[in-house]
Amino acid sequence: MRRGKPGAVIAFKAAKTGNLIRAAYEHPFAIRFCHWVNSVSLLILVASGLRIFMAFPSFGPKVPQKDFLHVPRSLTLGGWLGGALQWHFTFLWIYVATGIVYLGYHVLSGHYRQVLFTPRDLPGVWPMVRHYFFFGRKPRVTHPYNPLQKLAYTSATVVGVLSVLTGAVLYNPVQFSLLARLMGGFHWARVWHFAVMCGLVLFVVGHLIMVILHGWNNFVSMLTGWKKNPEYLP
Amino acid sequence: MLDPPVGGTPHLGFGSAWMDWFTDERDFKRLSRRSLLKLTPVVLVGAFAIPRLRDSLLEKGLAFSDWASSKWFRAGHAAPTYPDLELTPLTQFPLNSYDVDDPEIDLGSWTLKVSGEVQRPGEYTLAQIQGLPKVRQNTRHICVEGWDVIGRFGGARISDFLKLVGADSRARFLYFECADDYYESLDMATAMHPQSLLCYEMYDQPLTRGHGAPLRLSLPTKIGYKSAKYLTSLRVTNVLARKGYWEDQGYSSFYGL
Numbered sequence: 001m002r003r004g005k006p007g008a009v010i011a012f013k014a015a016k017t018g019n020l021i022r023a024a025y026e027h028p029f030a031i032r033f034c035h036w037v038n039s040v041s042l043l044i045l046v047a048s049g050l051r052i053f054m055a056f057p058s059f060g061p062k063v064p065q066k067d068f069l070h071v072p073r074s075l076t077l078g079g080w081l082g083g084a085l086q087w088h089f090t091f092l093w094i095y096v097a098t099g100i101v102y103l104g105y106h107v108l109s110g111h112y113r114q115v116l117f118t119p120r121d122l123p124g125v126w127p128m129v130r131h132y133f134f135f136g137r138k139p140r141v142t143h144p145y146n147p148l149q150k151l152a153y154t155s156a157t158v159v160g161v162l163s164v165l166t167g168a169v170l171y172n173p174v175q176f177s178l179l180a181r182l183m184g185g186f187h188w189a190r191v192w193h194f195a196v197m198c199g200l201v202l203f204v205v206g207h208l209i210m211v212i213l214h215g216w217n218n219f220v221s222m223l224t225g226w227k228k229n230p231e232y233l234p
Numbered sequence: 235m236l237d238p239p240v241g242g243t244p245h246l247g248f249g250s251a252w253m254d255w256f257t258d259e260r261d262f263k264r265l266s267r268r269s270l271l272k273l274t275p276v277v278l279v280g281a282f283a284i285p286r287l288r289d290s291l292l293e294k295g296l297a298f299s300d301w302a303s304s305k306w307f308r309a310g311h312a313a314p315t316y317p318d319l320e321l322t323p324l325t326q327f328p329l330n331s332y333d334v335d336d337p338e339i340d341l342g343s344w345t346l347k348v349s350g351e352v353q354r355p356g357e358y359t360l361a362q363i364q365g366l367p368k369v370r371q372n373t374r375h376i377c378v379e380g381w382d383v384i385g386r387f388g389g390a391r392i393s394d395f396l397k398l399v400g401a402d403s404r405a406r407f408l409y410f411e412c413a414d415d416y417y418e419s420l421d422m423a424t425a426m427h428p429q430s431l432l433c434y435e436m437y438d439q440p441l442t443r444g445h446g447a448p449l450r451l452s453l454p455t456k457i458g459y460k461s462a463k464y465l466t467s468l469r470v471t472n473v474l475a476r477k478g479y480w481e482d483q484g485y486s487s488f489y490g491l
Contacts, residue, residue, distance in 0.1 A: 005254075008254045008267075008305070010254055010255050010256070010262065011255075011256050011257070011258055012256065012257045012258050012259050012261065013258060013259065014259055014369055015258075015259045015260075021259075021262075023262060024487060029269070029272055030271075032269075033272075033273060033275070033276065036273065036275055036276045040279050044282075049263070052380070053380065055378070055379040055380055056377070056379040056380035056381045058381075061322070061326060061383075062326070062328045062377070062381035062383065063325075063326040063327070063328050064326075065381075066318075082380065082480070082483055082484040082485045083292075083381065083484065084486060085295050085296070085378070085485065086292040086293070086295065087292060087295075087485065089296050089298075089299040089486070090291065090292050090294075090295020090296065090298075090299075091295070092299075093295065093298060093299070094279075171299075171303070172306065172432060172490060172491055173374075173376065173491050174313040174314070174454065174490070174491040175303075175306050175307060175490070177309065177311075177313075177314055180314075182458055184436045186374060186376060186382055187382055190380060206258050206474065209342065215447075217447060220266075223269075223270050223273065224263070224265075224267075224269040224270050225265040226262075226266055226267045226269065
């Protein structure tokens, strides 16, 4: 049996109907593996991060303290500050490791060209936005990722990197003092880290909605790598 | 099998009706199943759902963070200092005590008891500590809860005091006990850092009882709970029976900033 290689397309006859079905290998193993481990890590980091935040739910001074928001306990992980820190300090490494493998694989294999947003994709963004949000005509699908998707995944990756950098400043503001200064100091790094978390949560929500809207065949492609009869195949 | 496209990366454009190979449905299903099975290591994350495994895994995760943080600790790298203008007013400097705000130390008879890997163990008075070169610095104090303040701290370098008592600098830890039964440990590298202080002044005034009179630690390269207040004894040691009040409950024991 042949192995799938990124971009490979195979065809077979459906046993029941006799129809010709084509399938494209869209997501190589490294990407699928990192996707799933990373999504679990992100969930744990957000939940434990919210618990850590609840120890001082403010961005202002400690005295007098004005709380910014209260996160329901059920949305948090760790039970108490110390427990949440243990989860956070454990899963950050898994998150960073899968992030590095994900980025490394993309760069080394050239697979990034499937998903990286470039200026050439710019003209295609608005038609997709018009289609998704304003009932516009559906643009022709020519690639595995449309321009808006590329923009979303590329920004999410950048925000993911920022989550690590802002987190590093919160953890070790003295050793990473240069980075801390870039972010406006420890106090502001805490604001950025929170904002970045909100950005990632927004991305995940949008991502999940799109996954549901695009159905089973699309979802399965992140499990097996193969997508049956993708639209971009003529 | 039809001809693959000529040149270019396949996934960049599927402009023509080509395919890499032709197969049957059974073959495709086998291929998909094998791809799916390769993902099974992902379920290892589920180990964190098993209580007994979870505790030991999280402990290891925290220990790994501590190890990493101790690796990128640089003895010669100073924590940022700030102009007086940026100081948090003393009235807004939070008092975080673990049980009492004032353990009612008799300041007149107070001494710091020094023991362990030192040439001159014994009791040291505040005057002896104040006789060492005095350092005043405006540094950021960061609490594990997430808040931070910039305070003005004055005192003697821990490294100078260790010289005074003839401490073995190859020893691994300093272990402090406090009048309020708080206790804390400190790695030798951080103790030797020039900004690590035996602090007896805040905002140019003798420590108030709330802030740890007569002597506390001020460690700009450590998280706040390491800066213990109401110090009563110091032991230089290679083994720690206890790591610290919060550390023994599951908080990070290195927690360098």
